Amino acid sequence: MDGSSALVTVLAAMIGGAIRVSTPFLFVALGEMLTERSGRINLGLEGTLVLGAMSGYAISYHTGSPWLGLLVAGFAGMMMGTLHALICRLPKVNDIAVGIALMLFGLGIAFFLGKAYIQPTAPRLGSIPLGFWSSNPQIEQALEINPLFLIGIALAFFLAWALKNTRPGLILRVTGDSEAAARALGHPVMLIRLMATAAGGFLAGIGGAFLSLYYPGSWNEGLSSGQGLMAVALVIFARWDPIRCLYAAMLFGAAGALGPSLQAIGITQGYYFFNAAPYILTLFLMIGSAGSKKALRDAPGELALTR
Amino acid sequence: MNQPVSIPAGPAAAGRIGRERLARLRRGAEALAIPLLALVISAGLFSIFLLILGKSPVQFYSLIWLGGFGTPFSWSNTLLRAAPLMLMALAVAIPARLGLTMIGGEGALVLGGFAAAAMAVPLIGTTNPVLMHALMLIAAMAIGAIWIGIAGGLRHHRGVNETISTLLLSYIAIAIMNFFVEGALRDPADPNKPSTRAIGSEAMIGKMPGIDVHWGLAVAVLACILLHVLMQRTTYGFACRIAGGNARAALAQGLPVGRLIVSASMIAGLCAGLAGYFEVAAVHGKANASLAAGYGFTGILVAFLARHNPLAIIPVAILFGGIAAAGGIIQRRMGLPDASVLLLQGMTFLVLLASETLYGRFRLFNPAARTERT
Numbered sequence: 001m002d003g004s005s006a007l008v009t010v011l012a013a014m015i016g017g018a019i020r021v022s023t024p025f026l027f028v029a030l031g032e033m034l035t036e037r038s039g040r041i042n043l044g045l046e047g048t049l050v051l052g053a054m055s056g057y058a059i060s061y062h063t064g065s066p067w068l069g070l071l072v073a074g075f076a077g078m079m080m081g082t083l084h085a086l087i088c089r090l091p092k093v094n095d096i097a098v099g100i101a102l103m104l105f106g107l108g109i110a111f112f113l114g115k116a117y118i119q120p121t122a123p124r125l126g127s128i129p130l131g132f133w134s135s136n137p138q139i140e141q142a143l144e145i146n147p148l149f150l151i152g153i154a155l156a157f158f159l160a161w162a163l164k165n166t167r168p169g170l171i172l173r174v175t176g177d178s179e180a181a182a183r184a185l186g187h188p189v190m191l192i193r194l195m196a197t198a199a200g201g202f203l204a205g206i207g208g209a210f211l212s213l214y215y216p217g218s219w220n221e222g223l224s225s226g227q228g229l230m231a232v233a234l235v236i237f238a239r240w241d242p243i244r245c246l247y248a249a250m251l252f253g254a255a256g257a258l259g260p261s262l263q264a265i266g267i268t269q270g271y272y273f274f275n276a277a278p279y280i281l282t283l284f285l286m287i288g289s290a291g292s293k294k295a296l297r298d299a300p301g302e303l304a305l306t307r
Numbered sequence: 308m309n310q311p312v313s314i315p316a317g318p319a320a321a322g323r324i325g326r327e328r329l330a331r332l333r334r335g336a337e338a339l340a341i342p343l344l345a346l347v348i349s350a351g352l353f354s355i356f357l358l359i360l361g362k363s364p365v366q367f368y369s370l371i372w373l374g375g376f377g378t379p380f381s382w383s384n385t386l387l388r389a390a391p392l393m394l395m396a397l398a399v400a401i402p403a404r405l406g407l408t409m410i411g412g413e414g415a416l417v418l419g420g421f422a423a424a425a426m427a428v429p430l431i432g433t434t435n436p437v438l439m440h441a442l443m444l445i446a447a448m449a450i451g452a453i454w455i456g457i458a459g460g461l462r463h464h465r466g467v468n469e470t471i472s473t474l475l476l477s478y479i480a481i482a483i484m485n486f487f488v489e490g491a492l493r494d495p496a497d498p499n500k501p502s503t504r505a506i507g508s509e510a511m512i513g514k515m516p517g518i519d520v521h522w523g524l525a526v527a528v529l530a531c532i533l534l535h536v537l538m539q540r541t542t543y544g545f546a547c548r549i550a551g552g553n554a555r556a557a558l559a560q561g562l563p564v565g566r567l568i569v570s571a572s573m574i575a576g577l578c579a580g581l582a583g584y585f586e587v588a589a590v591h592g593k594a595n596a597s598l599a600a601g602y603g604f605t606g607i608l609v610a611f612l613a614r615h616n617p618l619a620i621i622p623v624a625i626l627f628g629g630i631a632a633a634g635g636i637i638q639r640r641m642g643l644p645d646a647s648v649l650l651l652q653g654m655t656f657l658v659l660l661a662s663e664t665l666y667g668r669f670r671l672f673n674p675a676a677r678t679e680r681t
Contacts (some may be wrong), residue, residue, distance in 0.1 A: 043470060047653075087657060090664035096408055096470055097611065098660050104604060105653030111646030226478045233471050272489060276482030283475045291466035 006265045009138055013264050016142025017257020018250055019149055020215040024049065024207035024224075026152040026249035028231035029238065030159060031203030033245055035081070036235055037163070038196035039176040039302030040088060043099025045204040046228030047106020048080040052208025054114035057219040061122035070125070070148075070209045077205020078198045080106055085194035095304060103228075117219050125214045146214050148206070152246075155203075159242040172196060176300035204228060230282045237285045239298040248285075255281045337672035342612050345662040349655040356650075362641055374636035375629025383519035387590070388602075389628030390520070391416070393527035393620055394582035395606025397534055398455070398575040400615040402469070404538055405571050406551040407462065411473025412579040413603025414480030415454045419447035419580030420587040421484040424503040424594035425492055427587075436510050444584050451580020452573040454480060459572025463565040469572075481599055488595055502595035512589035523585030528621060530578060535617040547571060579603070601649075605631065608656045627652070 028045050035042045042048075052073035060069030084102050088095045128150075131143030163169040175182040175192045182189050211227070212219045234252060238244035259274030289295050354364035375385050398412035423443035430439040458476060461467040487493075487503075494504040512521050538544035550557040550564050557564050582602065587594055609627055613619035634648045667673050 083657070087661045090661060092664050092666060093660055094408075094663070098657070100408070100410055100470070100607060101653065101656035101660050104608070104649065105657055108646055108650030108653040112644050112650045115644040115646070226474070229471065229474050233475070236468070272482050272486040276479050276486075279475050279478045279482070283472060283479070286467045286472060286475075287461060287465050290468065291464075 008136070009265050010261050012136070012138040012142040013261030014254055014257050016144070017261055018253035019142070019145060020253070021256040022249040022253025023146065023149045023152055023215075024210045024227055025231050025234060025252045026156065026246060027148075027207030027210065028204045028228055029234045029245040029249055030152070030155060030242060031077075031081075031200035031207070032232050032235045033200075033238070033240055033242060034159070034172070034203070035197045035200035036303055037172050037176045037240060037300055038193045039179060039300050040085070040095050040193050040197060041099065041232070041304060042081065042084050042102070042197055042200055043096055043229070043232060044080065044084055044102025044106060045099075045200070045232060046224065046226065047103040047110070048077045048201050048204040049106075049208040049211070049228035050224050051080060051106045051110040052077045052205030053212035053223050054110040054117065054208075054219060055205075056209030057122050057212040058114070058117050060124075060213055061117060061120055064123055066123050066125045066213045069122070069213060070206060073205040073209035074202045075205070077201040077203070077208065079201070080205070081198040081201020082194065084201070085190075085197040088197075089190045089194070111221055114219060114221070118221075121218070122213070124217050125210075127214070146210070148210055148214070152249075156242045156246040163242070173300075176302055179302050204231075207231075226279065230278060233282045233286050236295065237282075237289045239289070239295055240300060241298070252278055252281070333672045337666065337669065338614050338616075340672070341662050341665050342614065342659060344665075345659040346612075346655065348662075349651070349658040352658065353651050353654055356654075362643065366641060367637065367643075370637050370640055371630055371633040374633025379519075381629075381632060384632040385625060385629040386518070386520040386524050387628070388631045389625045390524040390527045391582040391586060391602045392606055392609055392624035392628055392631075393531055394578045395602045396609035396613065396620045396624055397530060397578040397617060398582075398603075399607050399610035400613065400617060400620060401534060401538070401575050401578070402455075402459070402568075402571050403610065403615040404544075404547050404551050405568055406554070407459070407568065407572070408470045409455060409458060409473045409572060409575055410470060410607050411455060411458060411475075411477040411480075411603070412575070412582075412606055413599060413601070414473070414477030415451040415576045415579035416583040416586065416603055417477075417484050417598045418454055418480040418583070419451035419576075420583030420591075420598045421487065421503075421594040422450040422580075423447040423584045423587045424506070425487065427506045428492060428504050431504055431506055431510070439506075439510065440512070440588060443588055444581075447580040447584035447587075448577045449580070451576040451578070451583065453576065455576030455579065456569055456573040459569040462572075463568045477603070484594060484598070485596070494593070500595055500597075502593045505593040506588070508592065511592050512585065521585065521589035523582075523589050526581065526585070527624075530581070531617045531621050534574070534578075538617065543567075605652060608652050608659075611656065611659060 028049060032042065032045055055076040056069035056073030059072040060066040080102060084098055087093055087098050125146060125148070127144045127146045129140070130145050131140035134140050163173060171187055171192060174185065175187060175189055179189050211223050230252060234248045235245065238248045255278045258277050259271055262274055263271060357364045357367055374381050376382060395412045395416065398415065399410060402409040423446055426443050426446040427439055430442070433439055454476060455473065458469050458472045461472055462469040489501045492503045493501050512523070514520060515522055515525060538547065546562050547567055549560065550562055550567050554564055583598065586598055591597055605627055609620060609623045613623045630648055630651065634645055637643055637647055638645050
């Protein structure tokens with residue numbers, strides 16, 4: 001393989017990978033952004049993601065409809081979010097610890113019920129061939145785009161608009177910035193947080209179903225390795241802004257695609273190291289962004305995550 | 308901090324001391340009763356879950372008894388798992404005293420175990436096994452301490468959330484081990500599973516006399532006792548508890564909060580690295596993917612159930628060691644997936660955290676609370 005075609009292969013694989021890999025990041029991050037904007041943090045989205053992947057796959061297998069599977073995955077995620085919110089509304093309960101417990105619980109229930117679905121093949125979500133104009137099969141393959149990616153982008157812009165310009169958006173932000181102010185205005189703080197956490201769970205469930213129903217496109221116990229967790233870190237890096245969540249998800253997608261795309265041209269040396277790239281990137285982004293003045297300024301006031 | 312302690316005298320003071328002792332006893336009873344209640348409720352919830360699936364909860368719990376505690380063989384199986392669980396729970400409990408939620412013990416165990424195995428590779432077959440084990444032990448503990456210490460340092464100096472950073476470090480640790488185990492340090496003689504070279508059964512840590520469990524159990528119990536003394540009976544532990552209660556007040560008192568945070572994280576990592584050392588030196592004999600067996604995650608639950616009390620960790624770790632040891636027999640006899648144990652743990656954890664809200668609600672444990680409020 002000569003140099004330039006190897007470069008095209010890597011670039012095409014990285015762009016395609018960035019689009020495919022970033023979609024679950026985008027959904028989980030947008031969901032977590034909503035939850036954190038209400039003043040609560042749900043660290044259990046890793047469990048929600050895996051449960052969504054399992055339930056979506058199982059429903060798609062039984063009904064033959066991957067889109068129905070996607071919807072059910074969303075509802076499974078919503079149940080998890082509701083559970084988190086209901087436990088957290090009890091006094092003296094720490095939301096970070098509940099998130100850890102929910103992560104273990106979600107993994108447990110997904111692995112328990114999902115044992116039967118590791119072998120069978122379920123119908124997968126379709127894609128839109130946006131690369132039809134190119135004669136290069138690699139570019140064509142890279143531009144096979146799943147509609148969910150486009151929905152995710154639209155959702156990011158919609159949420160950015162809604163948070164700024166609508167009454168529910170304003171109420172959500174008030175609740176997250178000052179519980180006392182929200183109470184004084186007569187808003188039901190616990191109900192708002194419940195809805196925000198449930199909505200966050202719904203989106204994380206959708207992100208999980210993308211993993212099992214599109215890319216990588218099968219269900220097994222090693223399907224997600226920290227995507228849900230990295231998405232939580234990504235929200236901090238994106239400073240709770242939906243549009244920046246979109247950019248950050250793309251960045252994470254590209255980092256996640258680095259290992260497989262280098263493997264595609266035969267560089268297998270250090271495969272495990274490149275697989276660790278997203279985690280290392282996340283850690284460095286957190287170091288760079290967590291203590292910054294901008295992050296402290298943009299953080300919802302009620303959030304336990306920042307000091 | 309160095310103010311003279313006034314010594315109470317007279318019958319009134321004696322009465323006050325008596326009341327204080329009683330109140331402490333009541334609080335202790337509360338800390339025992341509420342987690343026990345949580346355990347019972349989660350066992351009940353899991354029973355309902357089993358009934359829905361058409362399985363017998365009675366059979367489930369009797370199999371846990373049989374597989375975990377029923378025979379001498381199951382006891383040794385249980386204790387074999389309890390040893391790393393104790394150390395992993397300590398890795399959560401010590402930072403928790405400072406108000407830190409550090410849950411990356413799994414990664415420190417894996418990396419510590421890997422460091423021990425890698426250290427042993429050039430020394431395999433040496434005539435001096437004591438030197439080899441000393442080097443393995445130092446490598447495992449040092450790497451573990453550095454690994455979690457990084458998260459502590461980032462927390463203090465950069466404000467990076469320690470829960471997320473420790474979990475990320477866990478994934479990175481497992482990737483580092485895989486990188487070497489599948490590459491430079493892979494034993495070519497072992498075609499089945501990528502591993503480092505085995506240190507050989509004759510060089511491994513042996514069993515304790517009398518019971519069929521390696522010395523790691525004794526070390527783990529000793530670590531629980533020592534860390535209990537450290538946290539309850541020394542100025543260091545006192546300073547940690549003050550900083551955990553109110554970091555700003557601790558800073559105002561002139562306590563070195565940053566140094567406390569980093570050192571407590573390093574103690575946590577040291578415990579996890581120690582667990583990794585014993586997994587390699589006494590159980591597996593080499594480093595491979597089996598090191599990431601989930602002890603770190605069960606250890607989180609053990610620490611929370613023990614309310615981050617190092618002494619209480621010992622019995623709780625034995626209980627969960629038993630449940631884990633019974634996993635195999637449950638799988639074989641009842642046809643339940645191996646994730647049953649994980650699900651039971653997740654349920655228990657959720658119920659336990661929900662039960663935190665009950666503290667201070669019972670008259671029996673807090674007779675004074677109501678009168679104080681009025």
